[in-house]
Amino acid sequence: MTAAEPTPAPADLAATAPVAQPVVRAAELRDVPAVVALVESAYRGDSSRAGWTTEADLLEGQRTDEAAVTELLTRPDSVVLLVERDGAPIACCHVERRGGAAYFGMFSVSPAIQGGGLGRLLLARAEEWARTAWGATAMEMTVIEQRAELIAWYERRGFARTGEFEPFPYGDLRFGVPLRTDLRFAKLAKSLV
Known part of the structure; x- marks a missing residue:
């Protein structure tokens, strides 16, 4: 090999493909x-224990079903944002217009x-969707009160507890x-202004 010839890449580096950027x-x-499937994997059962958002110690059974997600997709002023990488779903959330605010829920990451x-x-x-599509000035959500680590995550992103609570729907499977x-449920809110 002469000085003008390029040095071949090591085999392990040459075989590494770049990671595709997520698409929302x-x-x-x-x-x-x-x-x-994504929501269930993030919240329920043993698969959810691989992440930190699991509710498996608080709840068993389903988190959602096809009828509920279909209803969210067909409701006016409602959108489910889906994140994909290489065509595979890896995260999602539900955003819904509620007056001058937007509700954020069903937040799931693989x-x-x-x-x-x-x-x-x-x-x-x-948040960007809520501001641009609906002119929302605030984002609201509810989080199970016992999920202190999750509430703290939202607080680090600008949400604050409102002091309001909603009952858990006991008996509704x-x-x-x-x-x-x-x-x-503890209610959290964040200004989008």
């Missing part, structure tokens, strides 16, 4: 099964990739089977 888009009806900044990206995109009798 509005989910469609064809995405319903993938959204349900447990295998939690902690890498994807959640921050999706939350920012949801669409939301899961509670493993505790003291569950309730």
Whole structure:
């Protein structure tokens, strides 16, 4: 090899493909099964324990189902944002217009990739959607009060507790089977102005 010839790349570096950037888009009806699977994997059962957002110690059963996600997709002033990488769903959230505010919920990141900044990206995109599509001046959400680490994550992103609470829907199996009798939702809000 002469000085003019390029040095060949090591085999391990040459075989490494760049990681595709995530794509955020509005989910469609064809995405319903993938959204349900993603949400279930992030919140319920043993697969959810691979991430830090699991509710498996608080609730059993389903987190959502195809009928509920279909309803969110067909409701006016409602969108499910879906994040894909190489065509595979890796995160999602629901954003809904409620007067001058927007509600944020069903926030799910695949447990295998939690902690890498994807959640921050999706939350920012949801806030941007609410501001630009609906002129929302605030984002609101409810979080199970016992999820202190999750509430702290939202607080680091500008949300604050409002001091308001909502009861957990005990007896409604669409939301899961509670493993505790003291569950309730804390309301959080953030200005988008």
